[in-house]
Amino acid sequence: MIIHDMAYAEVYFDDFRPMSILQIPGARDVAVELHSLSKTYNMAGFRIGMLVGNPELVDAVGRLKSNIDSGIFRPIQYAAIEALRLPPSWLAERNALYQRRRDILFSGLNALGMRAEKTRAGLYVWAHIPAGSTSKNFADWLFDQTGVLLTPGTNFGSGGEGYVRISITEPEERLRTALQRMSTVLRVE
Structure with missing residues (x-):
């Protein structure tokens, strides 16, 4: 299993664009990638993001999380929805x-x-x-x-x-x- 921290995926300069580990052939079989709205949308402290990649690994984390807490505070979910609606120009x-x-x-x-x-x-x-x-x-x-x-x-x-x-x-x-x-x-x- 590989866990790739991609929190800064959308914070880049010049002609550079960070590569997702999931772009590598075969990575989807063994890897998951963490993304955070904290860095992408200046939402530090909101503690909201996503995990993508190998479906079995994502499911295992989902089951673990469901036993740790009862979800994300609803106003933070609404703020995240609005952030995700921002245009690429932002x-x-x-x-x-x-x-x-x-x-x-x-x-x-x-x-x-x-x-x-x-x-x-x-x-x-x-x-x-x-x-x-x-x-x-x-x-x-x-x-x-x-x-x-x-x-x-x-x-x-x-x-x-x-x-x-x-x-x-x-x-x-x-x-x-x-x-x-x-x-x-x-x-x-």
């Missing part, structure tokens, strides 16, 4: 907004010496921290110095050491303010 406009924010962070972080790559999908930019510190120590120091809070990469596992994660869900002006504050303590030689 998603395109939202993605263009997130792409502008990603680009602001990408340029600003690289100008500060914090190498970042242009992510092709998702709501975060990952950046390298300056040498000589841990992710947590750097994030703590930066917060103490500037009031800018970045998430240490190690919050997501040991592979995140040497990185910080920054959300692109903040307004552009707030991102620019954070970068400006960071520039007062990060000097590029």
Whole structure:
């Protein structure tokens, strides 16, 4: 059994489009894929999504869920229905907004010496921290110095050491303010 988390399926940039595992020949026999309205429609906290793929696996999860709770709060179901009725242009406009924010962070972080790559999908930019510190120590120091809070990469596992994660869900002006504050303590030689 393969469980593929596809929560960011509709949050992508440039000419990239995340691939569904179910596009791979034979995957429908062994895989299910999770989708979330939280990321697609900015409904964080609503806890509503869907599971698609192998019918037996989907049925097993449905039986398990029916024994755990009694369903989704009806107003959240109505909100989800309205979200799913939004036109594709709404998603395109939202993605263009997130792409502008990603680009602001990408340029600003690289100008500060914090190498970042242009992510092709998702709501975060990952950046390298300056040498000589841990992710947590750097994030703590930066917060103490500037009031800018970045998430240490190690919050997501040991592979995140040497990185910080920054959300692109903040307004552009707030991102620019954070970068400006960071520039007062990060000097590029």
